[in-house]
Amino acid sequence: MRRIGVGLLGLGTVGTGVCQALKNNRDVIVKRTETLLEIESILVRNPEKKRLVEEVQDRITTDFEQVLRADIQVVVEAIGGLDPARTYVEKALEAGCHVVTANKELIAKHGAELEWLARRRGVRLLFEASVGGGIPVLGTVQHLLKSNRIHRITGILNGTTNYILTRMEEEEAPFERVLADAQEKGYAEADPAADVEGFDVAYKLAILGRLVFEAEVPVSRIPRRGIREITPEQLRLCRRLGYTIKLLAQGEQYREEGPVSLQVGPALLPLSHPLAPVKGVYNAVHLEADVVQDVTLIGQGAGEQPTASAVVEDLCNLFRMPAAPGLSPSRDSFLLPSDDDGGPRFVYLEAGEPLQISSPAELCRRLQKIGLAVDGAVIHPEDGCRGLGLIFRRWDPSYPPILLAELGLEGVRLSTLPVQDLPFTRELSAAQAGIPG
Amino acid sequence: MRRIGVGLLGLGTVGTGVCQALKNNRDVIVKRTETLLEIESILVRNPEKKRLVEEVQDRITTDFEQVLRADIQVVVEAIGGLDPARTYVEKALEAGCHVVTANKELIAKHGAELEWLARRRGVRLLFEASVGGGIPVLGTVQHLLKSNRIHRITGILNGTTNYILTRMEEEEAPFERVLADAQEKGYAEADPAADVEGFDVAYKLAILGRLVFEAEVPVSRIPRRGIREITPEQLRLCRRLGYTIKLLAQGEQYREEGPVSLQVGPALLPLSHPLAPVKGVYNAVHLEADVVQDVTLIGQGAGEQPTASAVVEDLCNLFRMPAAPGLSPSRDSFLLPSDDDGGPRFVYLEAGEPLQISSPAELCRRLQKIGLAVDGAVIHPEDGCRGLGLIFRRWDPSYPPILLAELGLEGVRLSTLPVQDLPFTRELSAAQAGIPG
Numbered sequence: 001m002r003r004i005g006v007g008l009l010g011l012g013t014v015g016t017g018v019c020q021a022l023k024n025n026r027d028v029i030v031k032r033t034e035t036l037l038e039i040e041s042i043l044v045r046n047p048e049k050k051r052l053v054e055e056v057q058d059r060i061t062t063d064f065e066q067v068l069r070a071d072i073q074v075v076v077e078a079i080g081g082l083d084p085a086r087t088y089v090e091k092a093l094e095a096g097c098h099v100v101t102a103n104k105e106l107i108a109k110h111g112a113e114l115e116w117l118a119r120r121r122g123v124r125l126l127f128e129a130s131v132g133g134g135i136p137v138l139g140t141v142q143h144l145l146k147s148n149r150i151h152r153i154t155g156i157l158n159g160t161t162n163y164i165l166t167r168m169e170e171e172e173a174p175f176e177r178v179l180a181d182a183q184e185k186g187y188a189e190a191d192p193a194a195d196v197e198g199f200d201v202a203y204k205l206a207i208l209g210r211l212v213f214e215a216e217v218p219v220s221r222i223p224r225r226g227i228r229e230i231t232p233e234q235l236r237l238c239r240r241l242g243y244t245i246k247l248l249a250q251g252e253q254y255r256e257e258g259p260v261s262l263q264v265g266p267a268l269l270p271l272s273h274p275l276a277p278v279k280g281v282y283n284a285v286h287l288e289a290d291v292v293q294d295v296t297l298i299g300q301g302a303g304e305q306p307t308a309s310a311v312v313e314d315l316c317n318l319f320r321m322p323a324a325p326g327l328s329p330s331r332d333s334f335l336l337p338s339d340d341d342g343g344p345r346f347v348y349l350e351a352g353e354p355l356q357i358s359s360p361a362e363l364c365r366r367l368q369k370i371g372l373a374v375d376g377a378v379i380h381p382e383d384g385c386r387g388l389g390l391i392f393r394r395w396d397p398s399y400p401p402i403l404l405a406e407l408g409l410e411g412v413r414l415s416t417l418p419v420q421d422l423p424f425t426r427e428l429s430a431a432q433a434g435i436p437g
Numbered sequence: 438m439r440r441i442g443v444g445l446l447g448l449g450t451v452g453t454g455v456c457q458a459l460k461n462n463r464d465v466i467v468k469r470t471e472t473l474l475e476i477e478s479i480l481v482r483n484p485e486k487k488r489l490v491e492e493v494q495d496r497i498t499t500d501f502e503q504v505l506r507a508d509i510q511v512v513v514e515a516i517g518g519l520d521p522a523r524t525y526v527e528k529a530l531e532a533g534c535h536v537v538t539a540n541k542e543l544i545a546k547h548g549a550e551l552e553w554l555a556r557r558r559g560v561r562l563l564f565e566a567s568v569g570g571g572i573p574v575l576g577t578v579q580h581l582l583k584s585n586r587i588h589r590i591t592g593i594l595n596g597t598t599n600y601i602l603t604r605m606e607e608e609e610a611p612f613e614r615v616l617a618d619a620q621e622k623g624y625a626e627a628d629p630a631a632d633v634e635g636f637d638v639a640y641k642l643a644i645l646g647r648l649v650f651e652a653e654v655p656v657s658r659i660p661r662r663g664i665r666e667i668t669p670e671q672l673r674l675c676r677r678l679g680y681t682i683k684l685l686a687q688g689e690q691y692r693e694e695g696p697v698s699l700q701v702g703p704a705l706l707p708l709s710h711p712l713a714p715v716k717g718v719y720n721a722v723h724l725e726a727d728v729v730q731d732v733t734l735i736g737q738g739a740g741e742q743p744t745a746s747a748v749v750e751d752l753c754n755l756f757r758m759p760a761a762p763g764l765s766p767s768r769d770s771f772l773l774p775s776d777d778d779g780g781p782r783f784v785y786l787e788a789g790e791p792l793q794i795s796s797p798a799e800l801c802r803r804l805q806k807i808g809l810a811v812d813g814a815v816i817h818p819e820d821g822c823r824g825l826g827l828i829f830r831r832w833d834p835s836y837p838p839i840l841l842a843e844l845g846l847e848g849v850r851l852s853t854l855p856v857q858d859l860p861f862t863r864e865l866s867a868a869q870a871g872i873p874g
Contacts, residue, residue, distance in 0.1 A: 021728045025584050028693065032583045032761075134729035136581035143580060143758065144573035146469045147462050147749045256465065274735055277714035291458045292571035292746035296735040298711055309729035312584045320759045321580065324469075 001030070002319065005040040005072035007097070009064070009088055010079040011051060014102050014129070015042070017308030018076060019053040025312070033316045041070035043088075064088055068095050074318060076311060077101040086110060093117045093125065100314040102129035102307055108203035108219050111210060124323060126314035131204045132157060134306025135299035136313065137285045141212055142324050148289035149256055150212050154420060155249040157204040159281035159301045160188045160195040161227050165245060165266075166279045169235040175228060187281070197226035198247065198264040205249040205262050208285075211324075213253045215260040225265035229415065233380055234348050237389035241376045243268040243346070244276050248420065268346045268391075268419040286423070294423045344375070344419040345395035347403070349388040351412045355379075357388060363407075370406055372399065391419060438467070439756065442477040442509035444534070446501070446525055447516040448488060451539050451566070452479070454745030455513060456490040462749070470753045478507035480525075501525055505532050511755060513748060514538040523547060530554045530562065537751040539566035539744055545640035545656050548647060561760060563751035568641045569594060569720045571743025572736035573750065578649055578724070579761050585726035586693055587649050591857060592686040594641040596718035596738045597625045597632040598664050602672070602682060602703075603716045609669040624718070634663035635684065635701040642686040642699050645722075648761075650690045652697040662702030666852065670817060671785050674826035678813045680705040680783070681713050685857065705783045705828075705856040723860070731860045781812070781856040782832030784840070786825040788849045792816075794825060800844075807843055809836065828856060 006022075008015055022029075022037050030036060042060050051057060061067060064084075067075070068091065075092035077099060079085045085106050092099050093114065101107065107114070107127045118125040128138045132155070141150065156162050160182065167178045179196065182188035194200045202222045209215045227247050238245055248267045253260045269276045274296040278284040283301025288294045300306040349355075357363060360377035367374045373393040380387040392399070400414050443459075445452055459466075459474050467473060479497050488494060498504060501521075504512070505528065512529035514536060516522045522543050529536050530551065538544065544551070544564045555562040565575045569592070578587065593599050597619065604615045616633065619625035631637045639659045646652045664684050675682055685704045690697045706713045711733040715721040720738025725731045737743040786792075794800060797814035804811045810830040817824040829836070837851050 021584065025586065025728065028586055029584050135732060136577060139581040140573060140577065143754070144576040144750060145746075147458065147466050147753050148746060149462065149465055272716070274714075274719075277711075279709070282711075289746075291462065291742050291749065293737050293740070293743050295572060296733075298733040298735070300730050303730070305728050306730050309582075309585060309726075312728065313581060316584050317580070322757045 001034055001036060003036045003038060004074060004315070004319070005038055005070065006315065007067040007070055007072040007075045007092070008039055008042045009067065009075060009077045009085070011042055011044050011056075011060070012078065012080075013304045014080075014307050014311065015076075015078040016052050017304035018078060018311050019056055021305070021308045021312045023053070023055070029312070029316060033320060035316065035319065037312075037315055040072050041067040043067050064091070068092065068097070072097060074098045074100060074315060076315070077103055077106075078311070079103070080105070082106060082109065089114060089125075090117065093121055093123060096121055096123055098123045098125070098318050100126045100311055100318070102127070102311055104130040104200070104203040104207065108206040111207060112216050124318060126318065127207070128314050129307050129310035131207050132283045132285060132297070133159075133299065133301040133303065134309045135283060135285065135297050135301065136310065137208075137297055138211055139313070139317070140295070140297060141287070143321060145287065145289060145292060145295070148291045150287050150289040151253055152288040153208055153212055153249070153251045153285060154275060155201075155205070155208070155283070155285040156246055156275055156278050157201045157249050157283055157285070157301065158195055158198075158247060159283055160192070161201075161247045162278065162283070163187055163281050164196070165227060165230065165235070165247065168230065168232050169239070169244065172232045172236065174232060175230060196228055198224045201247060201249050201264045205251060205264055208249070209251050209260060209262050213251065213260045214257070215253070215262070217260070217262055223263045223265070227266050230266055233350075233387050234389070234417075237348070237378045237380050237387065238268055238346065239271075240378045241346075241389060241391055242271050243391075243419065244271060245269075245417065246275060246278075248275075250420070266417055268417055270420070270422050273420065273422055288423050342394050342396065344421065345392045346417045346419055347390045347392055347395070348415050348417070349390075349409065349412050350415075351386050351409065354386055355388060355409065355412075357407070363388075363390075366406065367403070370402065372403065438471055438473060440473045440475060441511060441752070441756070442475055442507065443752065444504040444507055444509040444512045444529075445476055445479045446504065446512060446514045446522070448479055448481050448493075448497070449515065449517075450741045451517075451744050451748065452513075452515040453489050454741035455515065455748050456493055458742070458745045458749045460490070460492070466749070466753060470757060472753065472756065474749075474752050477509050478504040480504050501528070505529065505534070509534060511535045511537060511752060513752070514540055514543075515748070516540070517542070519543060519546065526551060526562075527554065530558055530560060533558055533560055535560045535562070535755050537563045537748055537755070539564070539748055541567040541637065541640040541644065545643040548644060549653055561755060563755065564644070565751050566744045566747035568644050569722060569734070570596075570736065570738040570740065571746045572720060572722065572734050572738065573747065574645075574722045574734055575648055576750070576754070577732070577734060580758060582724065582726060582729060582732070585728045587724050587726040588690055589725040590645055590649055590686070590688045590722060591712060592638075592642070592645070592720070592722040593683055593712055593715050594638045594686050594720055594722070594738065595632055595635075595684060596720055597629070598638075598684045599715065599720070600624055600718050601633070602664060602667065602684065605667065605669050606672045606676070606681065609673065611669055612665060612667060633665055635661045638684060638686045638701045642688060642701055645686070646688050646697060646699050650688065650697045651694070652690070652699070654697070654699055660700045660702070664703050667703055670787075670824050671826070671854075674785065674815045674817050674824065675705055675783065676708075677815045678783075678826060678828055679708050680828075680856065681708060682706075682854065683712060683715075685712075687857070703854055705854055707857070707859050710857065710859055725860055779831050779833065781858065782829045783854045783856055784827045784829055784832070785852050785854070786827075786844075786846065786849050787852075788823050788846070791823055792825060792846065792849075794844070800825075800827075803843065804840070807839065809840065
């Protein structure tokens with residue numbers, strides 16, 4: 001039996017969940033890993049605060065140095081944010097402690113140098129909880145798909161925005177109203193920018209990009225759009241065209257060690273895409289790889305218990321699972337994705353007054369005639385049309401004036417969203433599809 | 438750099454896939470695991486047969502002993518079936534070789550004794566490919582969720598039957614016609630019993646039961662129903678009630694080391710269940726656990742490449758991942774699930790001639806009045822009703838005569854299917870649901 005002393009930084013949602021999981025599942029952990037994980041010291045800001053887990057009261061301190069002086073081999077960082085978390089993690093690694101963290105911002109922005117520091121000190125830095133909460137996505141990529149070349153990842157990595165989009169679609173309610181309600185219910189922060197503007201997703205995508213593609217991409221260089229401009233009308237039109245709108249993290253690598261594209265933003269998913277049915281606060285990741293073909297992981301992306309699960313699994317793995325090989329991130333391999341990448345695009349035209357538009361089919365034919373390949377069109381509402389949704393097979397930034405001129409439209413607001421294709425539709429062959437059994 | 442010699446038994450679909458993956462992804466495997474996996478010898482039945490992978494021609498033999506005499510540390514068994522696979526695997530283990538296999542029947546029926554043999558010889562037996570094809574479900578349970586108590590598993594583990602049910606639902610086509618077409622396309626075997634009668638799923642569930650619940654359950658004791666009796670009418674009525682029908686592998690454990698229930702059969706899934714959207718040849722597993730809450734894994738459950746992926750991942754993990762602790766399967770913990778378990782049930786009444794039934798709502802009220810709790814009713818077709826679908830909140834084997842008498846029905850065929858509840862609906866609390874982020 002191995003005994004491991006743990007120093008815990010922070011006793012908020014995640015810290016409390018970790019205390020409870022270590023207590024409640026102590027027997028399972030001992031049986032399966034022959035390891036006793038003991039919390040020796042807990043750093044808090046306010047020692048007077050009433051705690052959910054009373055039995056740790058005697059190990060509480062407000063002095064970080066005291067945590068390091070305790071009999072510990074691992075520090076669990078559950079404070080969040082950059083400061084003072086970064087300093088503490090650096091000091092813990094310097095002191096020869098392993099570190100397990102749920103801190104996506106810290107790992108996204110400083111993961112590379114922290115990993116380098118850990119390697120230099122002969123310790124490990126694990127951060128499963130930083131992406132997808134309880135879903136073991138990093139472990140799956142690192143340990144269970146390592147003979148595969150993963151060439152595309154698509155993720156729903158923020159529960160708050162997925163919850164908002166789900167309710168907007170189901171209730172046909174506008175963004176602001178659903179957001180206000182989510183804030184009231186505690187499902188969204190008072191300042192919702194990190195979620196709804198896509199920052200949170202960008203952190204997670206940066207982490208995935210480093211792990212999956214070995215691409216070290218500064219978060220600030222990841223193109224990012226939020227969901228504020230999505231309307232229930234767009235959601236309704238998309239559904240009638242066979243799509244849903246999700247806030248997606250998208251990463252693609254064009255060959256092994258080749259250029260990488262990362263982007264965050266709302267995009268259309270075909271209703272038959274494995275991520276399309278992922279609703280509410282659930283998170284999910286879809287991986288496309290050369291041997292396994294595609295794997296989807298779905299689970300709860302946040303919350304006390306799921307996040308604690310990922311932290312505790314990291315603690316169990318520290319002394320059991322092999323370290324990932326030292327990465328040689330290819331810093332120059334980053335390819336900026338373009339909004340004008342020539343891929344399929346949903347185009348939404350919104351007029352102040354009813355549009356004089358014939359039927360969707362007639363509209364498609366007119367656009368085909370002038371050389372614009374349209375895969376679908378829908379008019380909303382049918383009588384007294386004020387909105388128009390079109391799926392372009394390929395999109396080019398030169399199209400808007402052509403489109404508006406052909407339709408004889410003025411004073412119309414045109415917005416576009418990328419459309420994600422189905423796995424395999426680009427290169428499906430019978431052999432790849434395989435025979436089921 | 439470690440060099441591992443591999444002896445391959447069988448060069449059919451899986452064996453060919455393994456050869457190709459080891460060749461095509463050699464660089465990735467070397468980079469990430471510092472291991473060179475070399476196929477040294479391949480056992481085939483017919484050495485004259487033209488092979489897809491030509492470069493292994495010089496290592497082909499028809500003599501099993503010659504494989505063992507080659508410079509190998511691992512045997513990959515890719516023959517399938519019980520004989521001679523079982524003998525070969527035993528001999529390989531006896532000879533001190535690790536074994537990786539995709540053979541679900543062998544592991545389901547003889548896994549326990551083969552593991553015991555492997556342990557005694559100080560080698561390992563890995564079989565990720567035996568359940569869910571490319572989906573790393575066994576690895577996830579063993580390595581990435583080991584601090585969790587998993588209390589329920591629900592799986593779609595057979596691509597052929599899921600393909601058939603998907604097409605029956607989408608095309609409203611009868612079982613026999615879809616099966617015949619699937620056979621013609623090579624999606625179903627000439628003798629479809631293993632798939633459509635649920636044997637294949639029972640093998641996989643037995644393996645999962647041993648791994649997840651430490652329950653050693655003989656395959657023959659797993660209650661098993663196939664999909665032959667499912668009709669497009671049932672599928673249509675279920676959908677109108679908010680459900681779909683899937684061939685499910687269901688396993689439940691009522692407390693740590695407590696009694697276990699395993700069963701295979703068609704069951705209703707609420708359309709919002711994470712497994713409901715899994716279509717066609719895809720497989721999926723839904724895990725419910727005490728800390729992580731629930732995780733769903735979806736992927737291709739068969740086919741040359743996905744299966745090869747799982748085999749090759751096992752090869753990479755042989756010398757890297759920790760062995761699972763020795764199991765102490767609780768042989769007496771098996772609880773036979775009952776068709777009369779008091780859970781929710783879909784009841785289908787099929788008459789030869791039109792039924793004189795009032796509206797579904799009226800029907801529910803009548804049944805409530807005599808003490809039968811009905812959550813939904815649907816009549817098909819509305820005009821000249823010949824079929825009737827009911828969702829009972831709880832089902833009891835004494836109900837059919839009461840039901841038929843109350844409705845004044847005679848000569849009516851009554852069949853029932855269990856209904857799977859949503860994760861958490863039994864004990865959801867706000868704290869468990871957590872706050873998204």
